[in-house]
Amino acid sequence: MDxxxxxxxxxxxxDIPALQVRNLRRSYGxxxxxxxxxxxxxxxxxxxxxxxxxxxxxxxxxxxLGLIRSDSGEVAIFGETHPVxxxxxxxxxxxxxxxxxxxxxxxxxxxxxxxxxxxxSRVAPALERVGLAKRGQDKVAGYSMGMKQRLGIARALMxxxxxxxxxxxxxxxxxxxxxxxxxxILSLANEDGLTIFISSHILKEVEAVATRVGIxxxxxLIAEGDVGDLLNASGGLQIEVGSPDVSALRAAILALPxxxxxxxxxxxxxxTLDGLDGAALNKALVLQDIPVSYLGAGRDLEDxxxxxxKSQEIS
Amino acid sequence: xPAYFHRMVGAELLKIITRVSGWAGLFLSALIPLLVTCxxxxxxxxAVDPNAAPDMNAAxxxxxxxxxxxxxxxxxxxxxxxxxxxxxxxxxTAQLFAGEWSERTLRSLLLRPVSRASVLMAKFSALWxxxxxxLLVSYLFALAGGWIFLGHEAEIIGVTKGYxxxxxxxxxxxxxxxxxxxxxxxxxxxxVGTILGLIGELMLSAGLKGADALLSLGWPAQVTPWMPSxxxxxxWEGYEELDWPMEPMGALAILFVxxxxxxxxxxxxxxxP
Numbered sequence: 070m071d072x073x074x075x076x077x078x079x080x081x082x083x084d085i086p087a088l089q090v091r092n093l094r095r096s097y098g099x100x101x102x103x104x105x106x107x108x109x110x111x112x113x114x115x116x117x118x119x120x121x122x123x124x125x126x127x128x129x130x131x132x133x134l135g136l137i138r139s140d141s142g143e144v145a146i147f148g149e150t151h152p153v154x155x156x157x158x159x160x161x162x163x164x165x166x167x168x169x170x171x172x173x174x175x176x177x178x179x180x181x182x183x184x185x186x187x188x189x190s191r192v193a194p195a196l197e198r199v200g201l202a203k204r205g206q207d208k209v210a211g212y213s214m215g216m217k218q219r220l221g222i223a224r225a226l227m228x229x230x231x232x233x234x235x236x237x238x239x240x241x242x243x244x245x246x247x248x249x250x251x252x253x254i255l256s257l258a259n260e261d262g263l264t265i266f267i268s269s270h271i272l273k274e275v276e277a278v279a280t281r282v283g284i285x286x287x288x289x290l291i292a293e294g295d296v297g298d299l300l301n302a303s304g305g306l307q308i309e310v311g312s313p314d315v316s317a318l319r320a321a322i323l324a325l326p327x328x329x330x331x332x333x334x335x336x337x338x339x340x341t342l343d344g345l346d347g348a349a350l351n352k353a354l355v356l357q358d359i360p361v362s363y364l365g366a367g368r369d370l371e372d373x374x375x376x377x378x379k380s381q382e383i384s
Numbered sequence: 385x386p387a388y389f390h391r392m393v394g395a396e397l398l399k400i401i402t403r404v405s406g407w408a409g410l411f412l413s414a415l416i417p418l419l420v421t422c423x424x425x426x427x428x429x430x431a432v433d434p435n436a437a438p439d440m441n442a443a444x445x446x447x448x449x450x451x452x453x454x455x456x457x458x459x460x461x462x463x464x465x466x467x468x469x470x471x472x473x474x475x476x477t478a479q480l481f482a483g484e485w486s487e488r489t490l491r492s493l494l495l496r497p498v499s500r501a502s503v504l505m506a507k508f509s510a511l512w513x514x515x516x517x518x519l520l521v522s523y524l525f526a527l528a529g530g531w532i533f534l535g536h537e538a539e540i541i542g543v544t545k546g547y548x549x550x551x552x553x554x555x556x557x558x559x560x561x562x563x564x565x566x567x568x569x570x571x572x573x574x575x576v577g578t579i580l581g582l583i584g585e586l587m588l589s590a591g592l593k594g595a596d597a598l599l600s601l602g603w604p605a606q607v608t609p610w611m612p613s614x615x616x617x618x619x620w621e622g623y624e625e626l627d628w629p630m631e632p633m634g635a636l637a638i639l640f641v642x643x644x645x646x647x648x649x650x651x652x653x654x655x656x657p
Contacts, residue, residue: 134495137655156497163495167488169399176398183395184496184503186388224492 085148087112087158087232087264088133093142095132095288102128104288106142110266110281112231115258117279117296118268119374125288126268127164130236134161146232160230162238166221170210174201174220177209178227185228195223199253215246222253233257234266239274247274254278272371284377292377299373308347310354311337311363321359325350336363385502392502396510400476406514409472413518414525416468417460421529424456456530457543460522461550471575473515473554474561478574480507481565491656501648508562508644515554523547549633553619556636559643560612566650582616589613615639 088110095103103125110116120126132139135152146155168177178192196205199219204212212220218238225233238254239247255278257263269275275282276296283293292299312318315338322328322340328350332339342350347364354361386392400406484490493503527540564578589611592604608614615635 131656136491136494138653153497153499156495159495161495163491167491169489172399172402176402180395180398181492181496183388183391184493184498186386186391186497228496 083112085112086110086145087114087147088116088266089143089145090129090133091143093129093132093144094140095128095137096140101288103132103139106285106288106290108283108290108293110232110264112147112264113258113262114281115254115265115267115279117275117282118266118285119272119275119282120268120270120285121378122270124285126270126285127236128288129285130161130163130234130268134159134163134234136163157228158230159232159234160225160228161234161236162218162221162225163234163236165214165240166217166224168209168217168220171208173206173208174212174223175205177220178205178224181224181227187228191227191229195226196220198226199223200249213246214241215243215249218242218246218250219253222257226257230263232264232266234268236268237270238267239269239271251277272374276371284374286378292373306342306346307331307366308340308342308350309334309336309338309363309365310340310350310361312354312360313362314360318354318359318361321354321357322350325353336365385505386498389502389506392498392506393509393513396480396507397513400480400510400514403476403479405472405476405479409469409476409514409518410521412468412472413464413521416464417456417522417526417529420456420459420463420526421533424459424530425533457523457526457540457547460526461543461546464519464522465550465553469515469518469554470557473511473518473558474575474578475571476514477511477558477561478565478571480511481562482569482574483571485565485569485656486571488657494656500652504562504648504651505644508558508647511558511562512551512555515558516551519547519551519554549619549636552636552640553616556612556615556639556643559640559647563643563647563650566647566654582612585611586613610635610638612639 086109088108090106090108093103093106093108094101106125106129108118118126118129128137131137132142133144133146135156143150144155147158149155149158168174169180172180174196175192178195179189182189182191193202193205196202199222201216201219201223204216209217209220218241222233222235222238225235235254239250242250251274254265254267258265258278265278267275267279279296281293281295282299284291310318310322319330319338322330322338325345327342327344329341329343330338331341340350351361351364401410481490484493494500523544560582561574561578564581565574568574568577589608592608595601596604609618609631612635614632615638618632619636
């Protein structure tokens with residue numbers, strides 16, 4: 070395949086979803102690990118695939134990537150449905166990445182390059198991209214968990230994918246490693262324009278990077294939407310407001326049309342707004358000489374997640 | 385197969401030759417002919433004690449070692465086939481398939497835009513090239529040792545053909561290991577499973593021959609020459625004949641097709657952890 074053909078093969082209409090899954094089903098015995106899963110990931114987005122442990126996230130990812138067979142359903146990656154062809158567009162990190170430990174990082178990436186059909190000249194930039202340029206000649210056996218995760222991402226990036234699928238990429242990392250991974254994901258999304266599909270049960274991590282999320286439980290997708298929409302769903306926008314004078318704050322909020330106090334958070338009162346936004350609330354409080362010491366989201370993805378998964382368990 | 389299949393094979397060869405087992409195989413391939421050469425030099429007629437028992441005299445030794453260079457090649461082939469190399473090749477096969485399965489490195493290869501059949505054939509091709517390299521090392525060392533220390537009166541075309549057939553036999557053995565690897569997801573499981581399977585097949589073949597001799601059934605005599613044991617044992621032993629022995633070579637071809645087709649079918653349907 071010459072460069073023109075490769076360029077043509079990599080050109081995909083922007084309205085085609087990066088990933089489209091329809092009625093995906095996979096069972097183990099009588100239990101459905103993935104049950105009629107539907108997903109759609111738009112190009113350029115960072116999609117958070119959330120679910121408690123055992124919800125079916127990894128099984129779904131393995132089905133999508135063709136590592137395990139699905140009982141039924143369709144998967145298309147940038148419109149490609151053939152199991153081999155659809156992997157042309159995707160780089161993936163499934164669970165903890167494994168390497169040939171007796172080889173060095175560069176040799177491991179050369180093996181990946183050989184199987185991806187890309188030149189070895191891609192190895193050095195990939196190592197550079199994940200900050201491992203100086204450790205490429207070291208044996209992988211001496212790498213830390215964080216370095217292996219980054220090498221795994223370098224391996225996933227070898228074939229210049231348009232979709233990056235990451236399964237629990239911060240698993241086993243220390244806080245510094247988690248931050249480095251989060252920064253890398255954001256940079257890949259914002260600077261390189263990759264579509265990123267990230268599966269995790271660590272909600273704070275996903276909330277920090279994702280623009281859209283899907284929540285899976287018992288193999289089924291129970292909610293999907295933009296992060297902001299999910300946070301604002303069920304009862305309007307919630308904001309946490311703190312003040313040294315809580316009683317004055319409460320009185321001022323109750324006097325405001327479209328605002329009500331619906332609870333208490335770590336930093337102050339949880340305020341539900343109807344027709345107002347955070348800026349308007351802040352302005353109104355300042356005009357009434359109420360000192361505001363804290364203003365933040367009153368409801369995070371974890372609350373949404375817990376509400377949704379709990380309601381599914383009850384029903 | 386993708387256009388870059390040769391690079392996939394190269395990647396697999398890199399994995400083989402950078403492991404201890406890979407070096408050990410090449411080292412043993414050189415060591416066996418050297419040991420055989422040393423043994424035959426030591427056994428030379430002039431080295432035999434003239435006061436030794438009559439059955440250990442020079443004439444007997446001369447009859448045992450008719451053509452020195454030929455004998456080094458011959459004994460080297462027998463030594464590597466019976467004692468060591470099948471085990472080494474089986475171990476490396478198990479590492480490349482079941483080992484990668486249990487260590488989960490296979491997953492990263494299967495995430496690439498290549499079919500599973502291509503992955504399997506890349507590994508098999510690399511293994512077979514490696515087996516050929518080991519055989520070539522043994523051949524060259526045996527030839528050099530025989531010629532330098534023992535003279536070169538021998539006709540070596542037949543035994544060279546034996547090395548060629550042995551390479552085909554190694555391929556079939558690697559194929560058997562590859563097929564077993566798709567069922568036994570551990571290195572030890574593959575080695576033990578393959579050995580037990582081959583012993584079982586050998587016993588079945590012997591049993592059929594015995595039953596034929598006792599009961600005059602007739603059909604076992606037609607079937608047993610085409611079974612895997614005939615392919616693995618009789619194909620390379622038939623090199624002294626100038627003609628290719630039809631039955632073991634046919635059995636080898638059948639074994640090749642069965643193990644490779646079986647491996648591809650099984651591997652294509654496996655769930656990868």
